[in-house]
Amino acid sequence: xxxxxxxxxxxxxxxxxxxxxxxxxxxxxxxxxxxxxxxxxxxxxxxxxxxxxxxxxxxxxxxxxxxxxxxxxxxxxxxxxxxxxxxxxxxxxxxxxxxxxxxxxxxxxxxxxxxxxxxxxxxxxxxxxxxxxxxxxxxxxxxxxxxxxxxxxxxxxxxxxxxxxxxxxxxxxxxxxxxxxxxxxxxxxxxxxxxxxxxxxxxxxxxxxxxxxxxxxxxxxxxxxxxxxxxxxxxxxxxxxxxxxxxxxxxxxxxxxxxxxxxxxxxxxxxxxxxxxxxxxxxxxxxxxxxxxxxxxxxxxxxxxxxxxxxxxxxxxxxxxxxxxxxxxxxxxxxxxxxxxxxxxxxxxxxxxxxxxxxxxxxxxxxxxxxxxxxxxxxxxxxxxxxxxxxxxxxxxxxxxxxxxxxxxxxxxxxxxxxxxxxxxxxxxxxxxx
Ligand code: AMP
Numbered sequence: 001x002x003x004x005x006x007x008x009x010x011x012x013x014x015x016x017x018x019x020x021x022x023x024x025x026x027x028x029x030x031x032x033x034x035x036x037x038x039x040x041x042x043x044x045x046x047x048x049x050x051x052x053x054x055x056x057x058x059x060x061x062x063x064x065x066x067x068x069x070x071x072x073x074x075x076x077x078x079x080x081x082x083x084x085x086x087x088x089x090x091x092x093x094x095x096x097x098x099x100x101x102x103x104x105x106x107x108x109x110x111x112x113x114x115x116x117x118x119x120x121x122x123x124x125x126x127x128x129x130x131x132x133x134x135x136x137x138x139x140x141x142x143x144x145x146x147x148x149x150x151x152x153x154x155x156x157x158x159x160x161x162x163x164x165x166x167x168x169x170x171x172x173x174x175x176x177x178x179x180x181x182x183x184x185x186x187x188x189x190x191x192x193x194x195x196x197x198x199x200x201x202x203x204x205x206x207x208x209x210x211x212x213x214x215x216x217x218x219x220x221x222x223x224x225x226x227x228x229x230x231x232x233x234x235x236x237x238x239x240x241x242x243x244x245x246x247x248x249x250x251x252x253x254x255x256x257x258x259x260x261x262x263x264x265x266x267x268x269x270x271x272x273x274x275x276x277x278x279x280x281x282x283x284x285x286x287x288x289x290x291x292x293x294x295x296x297x298x299x300x301x302x303x304x305x306x307x308x309x310x311x312x313x314x315x316x317x318x319x320x321x322x323x324x325x326x327x328x329x330x331x332x333x334x335x336x337x338x339x340x341x342x343x344x345x346x347x348x349x350x351x352x353x354x355x356x357x358x359x360x361x362x363x364x365x366x367x368x369x370x371x372x373x374x375x376x377x378x379x380x381x382x383x384x385x386x387x388x389x390x391x392x393x394x395x396x397x398x399x400x401x402x403x404x405x406x407x408x409x410x411x412x413x414x415x416x417x418x419x420x421x422x423x424x425x426x427x428x429x430x431x432x433x434x
Pocket of ligand 1: 025047048
């Protein structure tokens with residue numbers, strides 16, 4: 001099927017061909033005709049599937065059907081809610097790219113940017129707003145924004161918004177919208193709260209599902225290195241250096257951990273930047289630009305900051321710390337292997353993280369292949385019982401990890417029996433073909 005067959009306008013088809021896209025991706029094929037027909041859509045699409053164009057193209061098409069060039073100031077007719085500023089910037093860029101030949105104006109309303117500038121933009125008028133909910137609510141409180149003309153609402157990465165605790169804000173925003181409108185909800189994973197939200201917002205939605213919930217892309221090869229926590233940094237530096245990786249997104253759990261690892265990698269001679277929620281918007285944009293332009297090889301990021309990042313042909317993702325929420329594993333490794341490209345996702349897992357690993361494998365319904373020889377003393381990643389949330393120890397208040405083996409004495413990090421840069425041996429199953 002071609003883009004022409006989807007019924008998009010010539011101006012949009014030109015913009016699509018400017019991008020060099022020849023065929024719609026599965027989510028685009030499935031969602032675009034329904035959105036053009038004015039239906040509500042609930043789409044289960046992972047990031048990297050082309051979902052942004054999947055809602056942006058028909059949204060622009062529909063706005064143009066009733067576009068009044070004489071309307072002054074312009075009314076906000078479409079609202080796209082996203083979880084993070086970075087995703088907002090990406091969606092805005094997509095709208096501008098696909099709408100390059102259209103007279104529509106889109107603006108971004110996010111925290112960390114000048115509120116006065118946003119007020120001026122809102123007074124000037126625009127057709128589309130891409131927003132994070134916190135700043136949007138600030139503008140609603142100050143009565144800077146009029147949402148009474150919104151015809152289309154998009155919730156992008158809705159699962160992330162709920163994970164981040166934005167449900168009350170989402171409800172508030174929706175309470176300010178006209179009842180009669182088209183709703184599109186995109187989510188990488190399905191959970192009970194997402195289903196509940198979809199039931200509240202969507203009217204007779206068309207279900208579009210391109211990737212089964214809770215599965216990862218087949219384009220991504222996954223490996224687990226069992227490694228004592230104190231050896232992780234050296235192993236990471238070794239992997240980057242010996243394999244000459246040029247672009248690696250490294251996930252860590254905390255903002256502090258991101259800053260610390262960035263500094264350590266720089267000490268190891270690896271050009272690195274950090275991206276997390278405590279950085280100013282300027283610093284976040286700069287770190288991302290440095291990474292996208294190849295000026296740094298490593299971006300150390302927390303989950304929140306890295307949501308929705310679309311970096312062309314990102315080849316490597318490393319879980320330096322495993323995520324607390326198993327679904328985040330899917331989301332993290334979805335940064336690579338996008339739009340049909342191949343990618344590798346590596347997890348450095350310490351014995352303390354064994355239960356998190358078990359929960360991820362339970363979610364994926366498969367075991368992740370382990371590296372048999374990491375060059376360090378082997379550690380056990382086995383959990384004795386089925387993964388359960390561990391009750392805190394009554395005396396210490398800490399989690400009890402007695403079921404895991406203690407990490408053994410540390411050793412040099414050059415992989416034993418292995419030439420530097422050689423492909424490590426895997427044990428176990430399902431090493432996905434690349
Ligand atoms: P997304 O899932 O929206 O983050 O998109 C992932 C990547 O796919 C982006 O870099 C898009 O530019 C790219 N993309 C979207 N649609 C197509 C298409 N039909 N053909 C090729 N690439 C696409």
